[in-house]
Amino acid sequence: MKRAADRPRPAEAATADRRPPAPERDSGDMVGTRIEVEVGPPGHGGFCVARHEGRAVFVRHALPGERVVAEVTEGSAKDSFWRADAVEVLEASEDRVEPPCEYAGPGRCGGCDWQHAAYEAQLRIKGEVVAEQLRRLAKVDREVVVEEVASPFGWRTRVQFAVDPDGKLGFRKHRSHEVVPVEECAIASSGVDEVGALQRNWPRVDMVEVIAATGSTDRALVVTPKRGEQMPFVDADVKASVLRGVSRHTHISGVQRIHGRPYVREVAEGRTWRVSGSGFWQVHPAAPDVLTEAVLDFLNPKEGDVALDLYCGVGLFAAPLAEGVGESGAVMAVELDRQAVRDAAHNLGFVDDQEESSEFPWLDLVEGSVDEVLADENYVPDHADIVVLDPPRAGAGRDVCDRIAALRPRAVVYVACDPASLARDVAYFAEAGYELTDLRAFDLFPMTRHVECVALLRPAQR
Known part of the structure; x- marks a missing residue:
């Protein structure tokens, strides 16, 4: 294992897509105004685009072709x-359709964007959004079919x-700090319910x-106290609910383990992966296997082959790449x-901080940071x-794309959770x-606006 020279660390890391909501701001003098509009196509962000007196209106909780009364939530004249x-x-x-969750709808929970749409329509809407972003930002015109992966709940x-x-x-x-209390979450897995966090109070x-x-019985709690507050007491009933996993508390200055292991064990590709605390791992249980199969x-x-795995996280793609290129090949995996x-x-067989993996000696x-x-x-x-990159939601950026292209790989696979950044x-x-030669899109975030894409790029045919 190698470490790049110490430099100021960018704010974007492997978990950069988990940003806090936008701060509250003065939304303008039209807030609360009701207008009647005809709803147009879906937009990138969980809304549909309508027009009112020549002005674009981004309407949530609507569907293309509908006529609705819309109440302005942000905007001035x-x-x-x-x-x-x-x-x-x-x-x-x-x-x-009637939203299956009682907390979905205007002024309620902002987590799900499309519960009011039949699931087949959700898939179609997401495909249209990806296609529109590619057309608008990349000048690529192609139909995008979003593949169903598993139950949407x-x-x-x-x-x-x-x-x-x-x-x-x-x-x-949505776009607010105001919290809507819930007693359950329709898209949460049964394993989340097992922990019982919703059944107790969390003062301070x-x-x-x-x-x-996924694949193990590990369960974890990561608790962040309010700024200036001490860590709350973790009593016996909470410990009992997570004895098979880990209970942790986070501070502004870092994470402290309170009980159990400092990580959970995830199973994918027939291997067990260690993921510590709030470290990044796909939230859909099928995602690691689905994405790895598509990438390979x-x-x-x-x-x-000489292979690069950029923004490698905990090594999900690096291990099968190392197996694929074999001892005569080489893999470089990079993570900030x-x-x-x-x-x-x-996960990749580096023992006691040794510079060489015991399992894949040909893997670095x-x-x-990837750009550096x-x-x-x-x-x-x-x-x-060959190169695979799985950047945070903000994408890779021009410098990284140029540097990858300068290495002249025969194939570049880009894994993206944001269609605008991908495009x-x-x-x-x-x-x-x-040039973009192939693309698969997967519904790994049902009921929400998010969609995961795996894009294949090859040297353009001149």
């Missing part, structure tokens, strides 16, 4: 667009609960994360988040045959001589 909620449906789409294995002033767990309203606590590992199918690693690197070292694990590592001749190889980076790759 001077703004070029408003945000709104559909509070009355005048002409309903045939795709509209009971799938989420990692849930972050906010805490209201009375110590009750819940979720924040800011956030509670519940983790239910697109990359088609061969004996002797220090704890993720430690977990990856364990480098701690550092790719710019450092001490680390980057003079060429690469932007596809455009950067196009400028560097690579």
Whole structure:
């Protein structure tokens, strides 16, 4: 295992997609105004686009083709667009259903975006959003079919609960700090329910994360006290509910283990993976296997290949890549988040911080930001045959795309949870001589606006 030179660490790490909600702000003088609009196509962000007197209105809780009364939630008379909620449906789409969760709807929980749409319509909407982003940002025109993976309910294995002033767990309203208390979550897995966090009160606590590992009985609690508060007492009933896992408390300055192991064991690809605390791991139980299969199918690693695994996290793709290229090949895995690197070292056979893996001696694990590592001749190889990158929600950016293209790989596979970032980076790759040749999209976040894409880029045919 290697470590890039110590530098100021960027704010974006392996968990950069878990940002707090936008701060409250003055939304303008039109808030509360009700307007009647005809709803247009879906937009990137869990809304549909409507028009009112020439102004774009981003309407949540609506569906394409509907006529609704929308109440403005953000916007002033001077703004070029408003945000709104559909509070009355005048002409309903045939795709509209009654939301199965009592907390879904205008002014309620902001976690799910499409519970009011039949599931088949959700898949179609997400495909249209990905296609529109590719068309608008990358000038790529292609149909996108989003693949169903499993049941749209009971799938989420990692849930972050906010805490209201009375110590009750819940979720924040859309684009707000206000917490809606809940007694259950329709998309949470049964393993999350086992921990029993919703059945107790959490005074002086800011956030509670519940983790239910897939393939093992490990369960975890990560509790964040409010700023300036001491860690709350973890009593016997909480410890008993997570004896098979780990209970932890987080501080601004770091994480302290209170009870149990400091990690959970996830099972995927026939291997067991250690993931510490709130470290990044896919929240859908099927995601690791589904994504790994898609990545390997697109990359088609061969004996002797030089492979890069960028933003490697805890090593999910690095291990099968190392197996695929064999002893005559080489793999370089790069990750910025220090704890993720430690977990990856364990998962990939690095023992006692040795620089060589006991399982894959031909694999290098480098701690550092991807852009800096790719710019450092001490680390980057003079060429690469295949590359996989799985950046945070913000995407990779022009510099990283250019540096990957400069290595002239025969195949680049980009795993993306944000279609806008993907489309932007596809455009950067196009400028560097690579074209999008294939794409698969998976519904790994049912009922929400999120969709996971796996894109294949190859050298453009001139």
